Amino acid sequence: MSLNTDIQKIRKSFPILKQEMNDRPLVYLDNAATTHKPRVVIDAISEYYNNYNSNVHRGVHTLSQKATEAFENSREKVRETINAASAHEIIFTSGATEAINMIAFSYGEKYIGEGDEIIISGLEHHSNIVPWQLVAERKNAHIKVLPVNEKGELILEKLDTLITKKTRIIAVNHISNTLGTINPVKEIIKKAHNHDIPVLVDGAQGIPHLDVDVQDLDVDFYCFSGHKVYGPTGVGVAYGKEKWLSDIPPYKGGGEMINRVTFEKTTYNDLPYKFEAGTPNIAGVIGLHKALEFVESTGKEKIRQIERELLDYATSQLKQIEGLKIYGEATNKTSVISFLINDIHPYDAGTIFDKLGIAIRTGHHCTQPLMDHFKIPGTVRASFAPYNTKKEIDILVEAIKKVKTMFG
Amino acid sequence: MSIQAKQEEIIEEFSMFDDWMDKYNYLIEMGNSLEPLDEQYKTEKYLISGCQSQVWLYAWMEDGKLMIRGDSDAVITKGIVSLLLRVYSGEPPAEVYEDDHSFIDQIGLQEHLSPTRSNGLMSMLKQIKLYALAFKTKQEQKDKNE
Ligand SMILES: Cc1ncc(COP(=O)(O)O)c(C=O)c1O
Numbered sequence: 001m002s003l004n005t006d007i008q009k010i011r012k013s014f015p016i017l018k019q020e021m022n023d024r025p026l027v028y029l030d031n032a033a034t035t036h037k038p039r040v041v042i043d044a045i046s047e048y049y050n051n052y053n054s055n056v057h058r059g060v061h062t063l064s065q066k067a068t069e070a071f072e073n074s075r076e077k078v079r080e081t082i083n084a085a086s087a088h089e090i091i092f093t094s095g096a097t098e099a100i101n102m103i104a105f106s107y108g109e110k111y112i113g114e115g116d117e118i119i120i121s122g123l124e125h126h127s128n129i130v131p132w133q134l135v136a137e138r139k140n141a142h143i144k145v146l147p148v149n150e151k152g153e154l155i156l157e158k159l160d161t162l163i164t165k166k167t168r169i170i171a172v173n174h175i176s177n178t179l180g181t182i183n184p185v186k187e188i189i190k191k192a193h194n195h196d197i198p199v200l201v202d203g204a205q206g207i208p209h210l211d212v213d214v215q216d217l218d219v220d221f222y223c224f225s226g227h228k229v230y231g232p233t234g235v236g237v238a239y240g241k242e243k244w245l246s247d248i249p250p251y252k253g254g255g256e257m258i259n260r261v262t263f264e265k266t267t268y269n270d271l272p273y274k275f276e277a278g279t280p281n282i283a284g285v286i287g288l289h290k291a292l293e294f295v296e297s298t299g300k301e302k303i304r305q306i307e308r309e310l311l312d313y314a315t316s317q318l319k320q321i322e323g324l325k326i327y328g329e330a331t332n333k334t335s336v337i338s339f340l341i342n343d344i345h346p347y348d349a350g351t352i353f354d355k356l357g358i359a360i361r362t363g364h365h366c367t368q369p370l371m372d373h374f375k376i377p378g379t380v381r382a383s384f385a386p387y388n389t390k391k392e393i394d395i396l397v398e399a400i401k402k403v404k405t406m407f408g
Numbered sequence: 409m410s411i412q413a414k415q416e417e418i419i420e421e422f423s424m425f426d427d428w429m430d431k432y433n434y435l436i437e438m439g440n441s442l443e444p445l446d447e448q449y450k451t452e453k454y455l456i457s458g459c460q461s462q463v464w465l466y467a468w469m470e471d472g473k474l475m476i477r478g479d480s481d482a483v484i485t486k487g488i489v490s491l492l493l494r495v496y497s498g499e500p501p502a503e504v505y506e507d508d509h510s511f512i513d514q515i516g517l518q519e520h521l522s523p524t525r526s527n528g529l530m531s532m533l534k535q536i537k538l539y540a541l542a543f544k545t546k547q548e549q550k551d552k553n554e
Contacts, residue, residue, distance in 0.1 A: 344483075345461055345481055345482035345483065346460075347460045347461040347482040347484070347485065348436075348461075348482045348483050348484050348485075350460075351432070351484050352432065355428055355429075355432070362460070363460050377461075377462075377481065378460075406429075406432065406433060406436060407436060407483060
């Protein structure tokens with residue numbers, strides 16, 4: 001089948017893509033911020049509310065059992081998708097941000113103390129910076145940063161000199177949301193484990209594009225959001241190896257996470273419930289299940305193949321535009337292109353793109369330290385999903401030319 | 409020219425454009441010809457928060473009039489700054505404070521007023537009103553003491 005036939009087939013599953021924006025067909029190139037939802041996900045959510053809305057894990061009544069079953073089936077689906085050893089290593093959260101905060105807090109409580117060191121990278125999203133800064137502040141610990149080269153790749157060799165006896169954890173993203181760089185997390189984990197240091201991988205951008213096998217990676221913690229992998233907003237996952245999750249204290253207290261409460265002492269529930277206080281986002285969790293099934297039936301290999309073709313096409317087209325500079329030229333990258341046109345401010349460009357019906361992200365993409373590294377205020381970022389077309393890239397190219405003349 | 413008259417003049421100018429492109433080209437033109445703000449005022453102190461681009465606004469009083477200068481690192485934003493300065497700079501602070509900036513709607517830039525737009529037109533207006541209020545209050549106090 002041709003590329004376009006594949007794309008059109010996938011595209012049909014996404015009801016939102018039919019609409020117009022500012023009187024033009026919507027061109028949605030902001031998939032790294034959030035992907036659209038296929039009909040199966042939308043339907044699963046409405047089916048839950050229409051037919052078996054009920055709280056989970058609490059009632060003996062049939063409706064509650066049905067909801068609980070769907071909820072736990074989703075946990076099993078997540079386990080299977082990332083090949084975790086067991087389903088109770090999957091903690092549902094509200095998103096990648098909460099997942100990282102949870103691990104940073106709970107791990108930090110137990111293992112990070114005064115003078116200790118946390119290593120993050122120069123490519124991180126604020127969600128994988130600020131939670132560690134909070135821990136560091138609370139514990140009087142320090143943050144060290146693995147630097148980035150001019151192509152936007154991590155300088156892996158520097159890790160050896162950053163690791164010391166005081167290093168307690170390394171936190172790095174799988175794929176940079178701003179540049180698309182795929183980071184060598186397996187090597188990082190190997191190096192870290194040589195020193196008995198655990199690694200948290202922020203997989204917010206990893207899950208939509210890569211086959212993630214947490215056992216093969218031997219990663220200690222892996223966090224991601226549902227909404228970037230065709231699932232609903234407000235749901236995410238913190239995977240942790242059982243040995244860590246049973247060892248570190250809970251992050252929030254409430255219902256569902258306890259075994260027995262008296263006013264003197266509370267004993268905690270088993271995994272995963274120890275980390276899931278309060279009524280969870282049941283509809284979101286159920287929607288996530290369908291999203292992961294959607295990815296599976298579409299095929300990650302197929303998704304990658306389409307995205308690779310779109311990226312190559314876009315890169316070659318954009319490179320022909322005089323005065324356009326691409327930021328992030330890693331050898332190993334996903335379907336994200338960050339760029340600037342001459343010295344046109346990304347905000348100016350974004351305003352015109354919007355008027356032309358192109359949804360594209362402008363700004364610092366929650367990676368201000370990375371922008372500082374390149375000494376720029378931000379970029380324009382196009383990020384592709386397998387429902388994007390070459391024609392949409394042509395529309396983008398035309399729009400860039402228009403922006404160039406308007407601000408020229 | 410009064411605030412009202414200046415607004416009417418701007419509405420008249422914008423009514424000649426029949427598509428958004430002309431309108432934005434005009435904003436860009438105005439942005440490009442905005443007199444740059446002296447570097448000494450491009451500091452944290454004069455920076456307006458809530459904007460995707462950086463905007464600085466500096467104000468002072470001269471002969472009972474509120475004088476405003478501003479700048480931005482983005483051209484469209486600069487164009488909007490230029491519009492606001494044209495309307496409000498050189499006017500009595502009490503009048504600036506009381507104006508309801510209805511012209512923004514009438515020239516079709518109301519989308520920039522929405523709080524979800526982060527170009528900060530709202531924040532700029534708020535800052536101008538704050539300057540106006542501060543200088544107005546100062547002047548009233550001075551008048552009372554005399
Ligand atoms: C690399 C990365 N990490 C973390 C996040 C935070 O995800 P969320 O806002 O869904 O919690 C994002 C989202 O933009 C991201 O791209």
